[in-house]
Amino acid sequence: MDIRVQEAAFDFGSEANAFASRQAGMGAVVTFTGIVRDLGTASLSAMEIEHYPGMTEKALEKIAKDASSRWNLGDILIIHRYGRLHPQEMIMMVATASRHRADAFQAAEFLMDFLKSRAPFWKKELTRDGADWVEAKDEDEAALTRW
Amino acid sequence: MDIRVQEAAFDFGSEANAFASRQAGMGAVVTFTGIVRDLGTASLSAMEIEHYPGMTEKALEKIAKDASSRWNLGDILIIHRYGRLHPQEMIMMVATASRHRADAFQAAEFLMDFLKSRAPFWKKELTRDGADWVEAKDEDEAALTRW
Amino acid sequence: MDVLYFAWVRERVGRAKDRVDTNPATVMDLIEDLRAREPRYQAAFADLSALRVAVDQELADFNASLKTAREVAFFPPMTGG
């Protein structure tokens, strides 16, 4: 289990390769990457991500442990950035490995669902019109009920 | 849509990075990678993958088009190797991009389910005990019914 | 006891952290104490349905006991990922 909360950028491809290459006996690797996307009409200049140092790491560890106990996994990687990010930058990634593909897929979706609404991160969008905190979506809360 | 059927190895990390970086406006990228895994008791020396040139490309394109019409996707990448592979080598990868994570996840699972049982690839495992064609699993056929 | 604020709760309160020397029994009691301080706390705690709370870095309810708590944090619903 490798969990990192950091301000610095990370290299998605290198992390994905390193993760996949240390999975002896695992036949399936799934990754998810979240990217800062532009907003169309109100052009996004930056996204600021705030987090709760201390609780963030604990929350991510708990989510990863829950996933490990529910599915037959080789390993889990979570990297989540905070601070100021710009469009096209990668916010975070998760990677899961398993013998068969269903476990890796399910675990990655589970990690993302909980990371989205149960890990203490908050996003603020800075556009030319000002700054707005991103509001949590009902559908993200609803996504938790499927697990 | 980028679909490649090739004998040569590919670099998962570089492909994943290149795919992610050309997704303007997409907030989510999901990748799946299939890796040749060792078999435990009967040590696997190699895996041979046979395919049906011509039909393979058509089948993969159809599966990718079906995914594009069902989900709101930015792009799809499929790379699948054939020929002789060794344990730890990567057999194939898919990548999907979408604005929101649910589409990329669902599309990647759909691609894998159909690629598994509807694209003309056949795997043969070479162990110290001999060579065996991998048998299709009932659960892989059953997985198609969820779509 | 340390009381932390994040995101727009922090912005409305105007600071990231308070030190509270009273001994409120529950989160709700703590909120009442804070609301009694200044209008900006009233603004921050106006709509509790828009707030989440963590006690000693674990998500909790508003009626959670603060008996052994060393750190309470208030923030809006999380938006990670």
Next chain:
Amino acid sequence: MDVLYFAWVRERVGRAKDRVDTNPATVMDLIEDLRAREPRYQAAFADLSALRVAVDQELADFNASLKTAREVAFFPPMTGG
């Protein structure tokens, strides 16, 4: 019409490709023609439930028409991914 074989079907038939000059009406008729050839075809086509067929590179049924077919392929269930 070209008839292609893959995986263990190819191994049992002992070749990857046959050229068939008769005009079978359906896939099933073609299979009967092939079975009549040699025992190794009988072995390859012994259990049709273990076989899949593609007509002109599209998956098809055993009762599919071969009227306009240029290429038929037989193989076991696929195991990609």
